[in-house]
Each structure stands twice: as structure tokens, then as C-alpha cells.
Amino acid sequence: MVSINKTSNKPYYEQLILSIKEEILQGVIRPGDQMLSIREMAKRLLMNPNTVSKAYQVLENEQILITIKGKGTFVKSIEDTSRDERRIQELKEKFKELLVEAGHLKISPQELNTWFVLFDKELGGIDK
Amino acid sequence: MVSINKTSNKPYYEQLILSIKEEILQGVIRPGDQMLSIREMAKRLLMNPNTVSKAYQVLENEQILITIKGKGTFVKSIEDTSRDERRIQELKEKFKELLVEAGHLKISPQELNTWFVLFDKELGGIDK
Amino acid sequence: MVSINKTSNKPYYEQLILSIKEEILQGVIRPGDQMLSIREMAKRLLMNPNTVSKAYQVLENEQILITIKGKGTFVKSIEDTSRDERRIQELKEKFKELLVEAGHLKISPQELNTWFVLFDKELGGIDK
């Protein structure tokens, strides 16, 4: 279930976004599903509705959720989104930085591969 | 050469840290080498000495640089450092987030592997 | 036929209004025709009667429909209405905004013109 670590220095809304994205990849939340209402989610996570709202808005912007005023917020089909090359470039950059870090932490490529297999399984196979 | 992109939204000090780490991995800067003084580096990069200072401090904290009073700042041997399990955990977490992003951007494992090979080569083989 | 997209972020009543206006321009619905009753329309579109009612009210307000108590709701003749300068000004403003957007999306005047021809045809010639 979505949860927030209040002691992390990562912003709440980013944690929530990540958490929701994971659940979608895992199939816990499926296309067409209605998300918890902003107020309900805020209550459960003990945070301010505005913060939840921000997370939902970002996800809507990324074509992952769709929100209909007066009705609620829903999960979109992951299929009908096109590749966003700009964001892919950003991810690539982030990946490089991660490898730089790995190099300095003396992590071998084998170890990285172990991580990959682990997470890929955890996320239900990354490209279903 | 170490350089800073003034129009990036990434903080200067983080860019500088990353840049130095890359050069160390590539062997452009080697263990024992003396770093440019804070003032000198600041002058070359047209940035505030405080910013350079912050970057050096972080790198010292990560056991990558060492400052000797009155002498200057030097690159440590990468061998001297023990595996920092806390930071490795953080990196692992970051790696997972990256895979979540990749999943939503519809990037295949093959594509990720291509990236890996590319960057590994660029960084001179990640675990020399 | 009038239809509603339940996954659009556009409010139902606005979709309905637009849909009716289109059919009138296309001649599918003609002056003097009786509209479906609120309840009937609501049943067909699987929506709340209040929502249909709101749409009809707006159209009445815009001099496009007229409701006669005990008889029903009818389409007015488009000739009967005088130019509503206030609404024309609003439309003009909206048109300007559209051009600003177009400019930032790098849409050429030629492309805009293509759109115009396409839609004009689809709507049956805009000023019959």
C-alpha cells in the first residue's frame, strides 16, 4: 500500500508519486481504477490534501492519471501514451550519474545486474 | 575538463561534484593529485568560492578528497575507502526509482542495457 | 448522435452543449424540432437529469433553445437571434488565446488554415 516516510528528505509528493507508479507497474492499481479521493488519501497518509493534489496533478501531467472534476481521479491506460523523448533523455542522464556513484562505491557490474533482476521481478517485469 | 552548465536546473555544487567524480573514474584526475584550490577553481568556473567549497566538503565527506591544512586538497586512493553500506542502500533505492521511471517511459531492458554499455565504456570500465 | 465522453476532463454539461450546437450547425437538428425531454436525454446518455437540465438552461440562455411549459424544449430559429456583442467579444478573446498557444506550439498560419477548412466543411459551412 502507498505509504510515506516522514523522516525522508524526499518531498512527500514525490514519494507519493513514486509509490503510485510502482503500484501501477505491479498491477496493484489498474487502468480505469479510481484513485482514492484527494481528501481520503490525505487522511490515510496523514498529510495535507494540497500535497496529495500536487502529486495527482503531476501524474496527470505525465499522462498516468486523469482527473474529472466532481467525479474523481482515475488511472489511465499506459498504452495510449507516446514515448516522451525529453524525459527519456533526462532519465539517461540520471542513469549515468547513478553509474558514476556506483563506480565510487565500488559496486561491480555483476552487483548492479543482481539489483536489476531483483527490481525487475518486484515490479512485475518492466516491459509487459 | 570540469565544467558547469549555468542553465541547468541542477545545483552548481552537485554538478561540480559529479564532474570531479567522473574525471576520477576516467583517470583524468588520479589518486594523489592535488586539486585546484577553491579560489582557483571558482575563478575558472566563474562561480562563488563558497559553492566550490561546498562541493569539496561533500567529496571529503565521501572519502574521495582529503584536505591538508596549509597544503591543499588531494585525491585519495579509491582503494583506501571501505564500502559505505548506507550510501549503497541509497543508491539501490535510486536505482529502483530509475527502473520505475523506465517502466512508465516504456523503455525496454534491452535499451537500458545499451545505456549501461555506453556509459560503462565512457567511464572507463566501472570497477577497475 | 449526441454523445458524451465520460473520461474526458471536460464537464458533461459542456460536452452536451457543444454536441447539441454542432448538430444544429450540421442541420441534424433543425429549427422547430423538439428536443428529447430532460429525462429521456439523461437516460440515453446515462447521466444525471440535473446535468442535462443545466445544459438545456445554458442553451436557453443563449437563445438557442426555448422551453414551453407543459410542451417541451424546442430549437429556435437561428435567425431570430440578434448578435450578442458581449459573447462575441469573449469569443474574440478566446481566439486570441488560441493564437498565442498556436504560436508557442509552432503551428504555422497555413496549418491553422487547413484546420479551418476541415472544420468548416465538417460543420456544414459556418454561416449558412
Add this chain to the structure above:
Amino acid sequence: MVSINKTSNKPYYEQLILSIKEEILQGVIRPGDQMLSIREMAKRLLMNPNTVSKAYQVLENEQILITIKGKGTFVKSIEDTSRDERRIQELKEKFKELLVEAGHLKISPQELNTWFVLFDKELGGIDK
């Protein structure tokens, strides 16, 4: 100069966004220029800094502005953005709605063209 109509039912932040986009098209604000700081803009427009912030964030999301923490918010070059087909489709839809409105307001194609010429000039030629 950017200004806000406090009696309009259009949200402040949308008015601000539009206003900024216009000035960029007109060349009043140019690529590389620094925007007024959030606080400064808020003071001038007599609104809350959060509202200005929201407008800037939307524009950053649309690749029109770039913001660097601790430095400020800057205008990006309009050249280095690719066509966003999704937003273009939305605009097309909006254009169609506008023509439907125009039809009901008895606006002739000639009149629409007059508007186009007027605004195109006002915005400095839409596709420079």
C-alpha cells in the same frame, strides 16, 4: 506589461501564463531574460507568491521557462522545443469548438479572418 483582471472568472495563474506567453511572442520578453522573481511579480500584481509560482511552474513544464533554485527563473529559447503533438490535438479540438461558437454567433469567415490578421499582427507574426 503583464497584468491581471481580478474580476475575470479566469484563474489568476492562467491569466498570468497567457500574459507571459503573449509578451514572449511579441518579443517584449526574450530568450535568456530573467523573469521577475516570484515575490517581486506577486508584489506587482498584488497576488500571492504561490499563485505566481504555480504559473511559473506550468510554464517551466511547457518548456517555456527554466528555473534555477537560488538564481531565478529564465526564459528559454523557443527554438529548442519539439512539437508537442498531444497539446496540438487539444488545441485543434479547442479550435473546432471556437468555430461552433462562431457559427452560433453568426460570425462570418470573413470576420474571423479579420480577427486573425489583427491578432497575428499584434503578436508579431505568429511563426517568426
Add this chain to the structure above:
DNA sequence: GTGGTCTAGACCACC
């Protein structure tokens, strides 16, 4: 000085 995050609470539009 700059922008970013978060909270608390008010008011409005849609269904």
C-alpha cells in the same frame, strides 16, 4: 537574495 515544500483553511464549480 532566489525558488521549493508543506500546512491550514476558505471559497467555488461539477455531479
Add this chain to the structure above:
DNA sequence: GTGGTCTAGACCACG
């Protein structure tokens, strides 16, 4: 009930 807008004010990170 739902989400969207706006305000006021606190606290933090970057340069």
C-alpha cells in the same frame, strides 16, 4: 460527495 483556486505563513535549500 468530487477536484480546483487562492491566500497566508512557516521552514528549508541554493548562491
